[in-house]
Amino acid sequence: MKKLFSSLDRFEIQAVRSELDALSIPYLVKNEYAGGAVGELPWQDAQQELWLIDDTWYQRASAIVSSLVARMTQSSEGANNDWVCAFCAEENGAAFDHCWHCQTLRP
Ligand SMILES: [Zn+2]
Numbered sequence: 232m233k234k235l236f237s238s239l240d241r242f243e244i245q246a247v248r249s250e251l252d253a254l255s256i257p258y259l260v261k262n263e264y265a266g267g268a269v270g271e272l273p274w275q276d277a278q279q280e281l282w283l284i285d286d287t288w289y290q291r292a293s294a295i296v297s298s299l300v301a302r303m304t305q306s307s308e309g310a311n312n313d314w315v316c317a318f319c320a321e322e323n324g325a326a327f328d329h330c331w332h333c334q335t336l337r338p
Pocket of ligand 1: 316
């Protein structure tokens with residue numbers, strides 16, 4: 232078994248679980264019911280963990296997790312992040328999904 236992901240944030244755990252469910256990737260959850268005791272336990276103990284039962288999924292599953300986490304981080308940091316076009320190196324405002332200069336899709 233391999234540990235895939237852990238978080239204190241139930242929303243994140245839930246998001247990862249639904250992706251894994253959708254692809255029928257076998258996993259198990261550790262500390263699923265520990266959340267109620269936050270504040271009494273050291274934070275490590277209350278953190279939920281997702282473990283892959285079948286290691287052969289690891290590469291696929293960790294790619295899913297990192298893209299999910301990237302998306303969630305982006306949305307929680309708000310829309311103030313300018314980005315640089317990978318194609319023409321033009322700087323674009325956070326509100327744009329395509330480069331204003333060359334129309335390349337935001338990475
Ligand atoms: Zn561009």
